[in-house]
Amino acid sequence: MKPTLWLVLATLAVMVPDLSSGMARQTQVIQQDIKQMIQINISGTHGTRYSGSLTIHNNSESDTYPLDGSVPTQLEYPGEGVTLEITVQSEGSLALEVRQGGNLSTSRAEGVGSVMQLSVR
Incomplete structure (x- = not known):
């Protein structure tokens, strides 16, 4: 060659x-x-109203959004973590489910004025 x-x-x-x-x-x-996708599922007694706030954490930044709605609700955000505070506004029950990277965190509340706080990082 x-x-x-x-x-x-x-x-x-x-x-x-x-x-x-x-x-x-x-x-x-x-x-x-x-x-890094965060999935939030708010379920419970159909039509139960809630309000609160949602903070998405991404790197060193955080963005807070108001929440006001009724069951069922499904949300999805990119981020490294989430902090939720939800207050039951009407008769019925709420179930909060947060999924991130194969992990699952849950919380339940029943009764007007009941407050759920959940933080996932």
Whole structure:
């Protein structure tokens, strides 16, 4: 084999990308994104009203949003953590479920004025 042909083949071999490591990094990024999605499910007696606040924590920043609604409610936010405070505003029961990265936290309340506080990080 001529030296120039050998050099061309060696150069081409170096230039072929390693797709397996790229796929591993891409999979890791996707899994990280999925892990940072926070799912909030507010269920209970149909039509039970609630109010409160929701704080989403992401890195060193936090954003707080008012909550005012009735059962059932489903919310989803990207973030590293969440703090919820919910007050029952009408007769009935509430069940709060927060899922993040395979973890599940729950709380239940019944009766007007009952307060649930839940923090997940």
